[in-house]
Every structure is written in structure tokens, then in C-alpha cells.
Amino acid sequence: MKAAIIGTTGYGGAELIRILHSHPLFTIKSVHTTRDEVPVWNEYPHLFNIMENKLEQINPEKIAKECDIVFFATPTGVSGKLVQEFVDKEIQMVDLSGDLRLRNTDDYQKWYKKEPVSAELVNSFVYGLSEWNKENIATSKRISNPGCYPTATLLGLAPVVKENMILPNSIIVDAKSGISGAGRSPSRANMFAEMSENFKIYKVNQHQHIPEIEQQLTDWNSEMQAITFSTHLLPTSRGIMATIYATLNKSVTNEQMHELYTEMYKNSPFVRVRPLHTYPSIKEVTGSNYCDIGINVDERTGRLTIVSVIDNLMKGAAGQAIQNANVMNGYEETTGLQFLPLYP
Numbered sequence: 001m002k003a004a005i006i007g008t009t010g011y012g013g014a015e016l017i018r019i020l021h022s023h024p025l026f027t028i029k030s031v032h033t034t035r036d037e038v039p040v041w042n043e044y045p046h047l048f049n050i051m052e053n054k055l056e057q058i059n060p061e062k063i064a065k066e067c068d069i070v071f072f073a074t075p076t077g078v079s080g081k082l083v084q085e086f087v088d089k090e091i092q093m094v095d096l097s098g099d100l101r102l103r104n105t106d107d108y109q110k111w112y113k114k115e116p117v118s119a120e121l122v123n124s125f126v127y128g129l130s131e132w133n134k135e136n137i138a139t140s141k142r143i144s145n146p147g148c149y150p151t152a153t154l155l156g157l158a159p160v161v162k163e164n165m166i167l168p169n170s171i172i173v174d175a176k177s178g179i180s181g182a183g184r185s186p187s188r189a190n191m192f193a194e195m196s197e198n199f200k201i202y203k204v205n206q207h208q209h210i211p212e213i214e215q216q217l218t219d220w221n222s223e224m225q226a227i228t229f230s231t232h233l234l235p236t237s238r239g240i241m242a243t244i245y246a247t248l249n250k251s252v253t254n255e256q257m258h259e260l261y262t263e264m265y266k267n268s269p270f271v272r273v274r275p276l277h278t279y280p281s282i283k284e285v286t287g288s289n290y291c292d293i294g295i296n297v298d299e300r301t302g303r304l305t306i307v308s309v310i311d312n313l314m315k316g317a318a319g320q321a322i323q324n325a326n327v328m329n330g331y332e333e334t335t336g337l338q339f340l341p342l343y344p
């Protein structure tokens with residue numbers, strides 16, 4: 001299948017190139033920009049002598065004629081508009097932004113502070129949390145890829161929320177992300193001198209991923225209530241760790257909880273539930289599409305601690321986008337994604 005990438009010069013676009021370049025079933029037909037039509041390696045010297053493509057302006061007619069699938073690695077507020085230029089065309093779409101995830105368009109307006117696209121357009125996209133929405137992804141041609149923090153958080157919480165094992169108002173998510181999560185556009189807050197040897201909290205109780213996480217939690221279990229969700233910036237390039245706390249609604253042992261997680265993810269090749277009393281670090285998934293999860297039941301407090309780690313650019317963005325494209329096309333979900341974590 002022939003693929004086009006829009007938003008190529010950003011970090012998500014670069015990661016899509018890294019995966020698609022060696023994918024056996026997709027080839028990169030065209031890569032797009034709103035800036036100069038220069039060879040990709042001008043923008044990304046690490047692709048010198050590897051990728052000959054020139055960046056091209058975005059021409060929806062031409063892209064739809066030449067390609068079978070288009071990936072939008074474009075900012076929120078941009079994707080929603082671009083997608084509308086493709087809806088009347090025969091082409092599969094995978095969008096990495098937040099524009100097509102929230103079914104309640106008032107929520108979008110409130111949390112993103114931008115004009116939403118129509119609910120009809122949002123509803124024509126399937127939410128691409130690959131592990132838990134496979135049937136819908138397989139029969140769709142339009143995927144709205146989850147946010148990076150929601151991916152780590154939701155994969156961590158799914159077993160206990162679906163099995164109704166926690167108090168509905170007790171979820172606290174303490175999440176941390178590497179700086180590439182903020183994209184490639186420079187900002188003062190993300191400069192080396194600001195971020196090296198530093199650790200910051202940001203968007204306190206205001207993060208735009210809160211309604212996305214709550215939407216999925218209540219889809220799974222209508223009892224679920226508002227969550228507390230805090231985001232922090234780590235002085236690393238990649239990686240997300242979500243440390244999640246929730247109060248159990250009954251007495252459960254560590255062994256029972258571990259069995260539940262292992263059972264629920266036994267058919268999910270990218271989710272690795274760690275053995276009891278071992279916990280993942282972000283470096284153990286860097287460069288790969290894995291989400292690694294460690295759990296612990298604190299018998300003293302009756303609370304569950306869940307640690308969920310991903311690479312924000314892989315399982316949190318481009319990796320999951322390709323996983324969804326695989327599922328959408330009936331390919332094995334791991335195709336072209338079997339990267340080992342890059343360690344150390």
C-alpha cells in the first residue's frame with residue numbers, strides 16, 4: 001500500500017518515516033510540508049542517502065489519486081481542517097492529533113480552546129486504542145489515534161475499570177513525559193537550559209487529555225467519575241511514565257491482580273505485564289511499540305498502584321498509528337513494528 005505523510009517535518013512525521021521505511025507492506029509514496037519543497041534529508045540529515053523523496057506541498061486530489069492511506073502528523077486545529085479535504089475521497093486516514101477524538105464537541109472547545117469540527121466528522125473516525133478497539137478499527141477507514149498520555153493511562157487502567165474493581169472517583173494519574181511530546185517547534189519552556197537537570201509540572205488540572213481519558217473510562221464503565229491527572233516534563237527526549245493510583249472496592253491480593261492483568265493482555269503482543277514486584281522504566285521501551293505495566297496492591301491503604309510506560313513517539317503516536325493501519329488492512333498488528341527497545 002502506498003502511504004502519504006502530512007506533517008513530515010515534525011517528530012511524529014519523522015517517526016512515521018522510520019517505521020514505514022522498513023515496513024514490508026507499506027511504502028512511502030509522498031511526504032508533505034507547508035514550507036519549501038526540499039529533499040527530506042535537508043530537514044532531517046539522519047535520512048541522508050536513505051530517503052530520496054522531496055517534500056511536496058499538500059495537494060489532496062493528487063495524494064488521494066496516488067496513495068491508499070494518508071497519515072496526518074499535524075497539530076491540533078490543523079488536522080481537523082485538513083481531514084475535511086479528504087472526506088469525499090477514496091483514501092484511508094489516520095490522524096495523530098486531538099481534533100477527532102472527543103465525541104462531545106463542547107469538551108473539545110473547552111479543553112483545546114479551539115473551534116471543533118462537526119460531531120458527524122468526529123463520529124466517522126474510530127478511536128484507535130489498538131488493544132481495546134480492534135474490531136471497530138478493522139472495519140474502519142478512518143482512525144483517530146489516541147494521545148500519548150491517554151495511551152499509557154488507559155492501557156494501565158483498562159483491566160480494573162472494565163472489571164469494576166475500583167472506586168469510581170478514586171483515580172489519580174501522575175504522568176511524566178519527555179520533551180519530544182511537545183513537538184519540534186521551539187519554545188522557551190523546552191530549551192536545554194530550562195529543562196536539563198530540571199523537572200516541572202505543567203497544565204495543572206487543565207490538560208487537554210483529561211476529557212479523552214474520561215471519555216474512554218466511562219465507555220468501559222459508566223460508573224467512572226472525574227479523574228485527577230497531573231503532567232510533568234522530564235529532561236529526556238522520549239518516554240512517558242504514568243503512575244496511577246486507585247482505591248480498590250474489595251480486597252484483592254497482588255497475585256490475583258497480577259493474574260487479571262496477565263489474562264487481559266495475553267493476546268496483546270505490545271503490552272508486557274511485568275512479573276510481580278518488578279516495575280518498568282521508560283528506557284526499557286524507548287524506540288519500541290511496547291507499553292510495559294507493573295502493578296502493586298497496597299494492603300495497608302487498599303489502593304492499587306499501576307506503573308505504565310511507553311515511548312511517546314512510538315506507542316504514543318507513530319507506532320500505534322501503524323499498528324492501527326495494520327489492523328485496518330487485515331495485517332498482523334505487529335507487522336513492521338518489531339523494534340527492540342533501544343538500550344541503554
Ligand SMILES: NC(=O)C1=CN([C@@H]2O[C@H](COP(=O)(O)OP(=O)(O)OC[C@H]3O[C@@H](n4cnc5c(N)ncnc54)[C@H](OP(=O)(O)O)[C@@H]3O)[C@@H](O)[C@H]2O)C=CC1
Pocket residue numbers: 006007008009010011012013032033034035072073074075076078096097098146147148180181182183184185312313316317
Ligand atoms: N510528539 C508526540 O509525542 C505526540 C504528538 N501527537 C500529536 O501528533 C501531531 C504531530 O505532533 P508532532 O510531530 O510532535 O508535532 P510537530 O510540531 O513536531 O510537527 C507538526 C508538523 O505539522 C506541520 N504543520 C504545521 N502547520 C501545518 C499546517 N497548517 N498545514 C499542514 N501542516 C502543518 C509542520 O510541518 P511543515 O512546517 O513542514 O508544514 C510540522 O512539522 C500533533 O497533533 C500532536 O499533538 C500525539 C501523540 C504524541
Ligand SMILES: CC(=O)N[C@@H](CCC(=O)OP(=O)(O)O)C(=O)O
Pocket residue numbers: 075076096097098099146147148177178179180181182183208209231233
Ligand atoms: C510534553 C508535552 O508537552 N506533551 C504534550 C502532548 C500534546 C499532544 O500530544 O497533543 P494532542 O494529543 O492533544 O494532540 C502536552 O502535554 O500538551
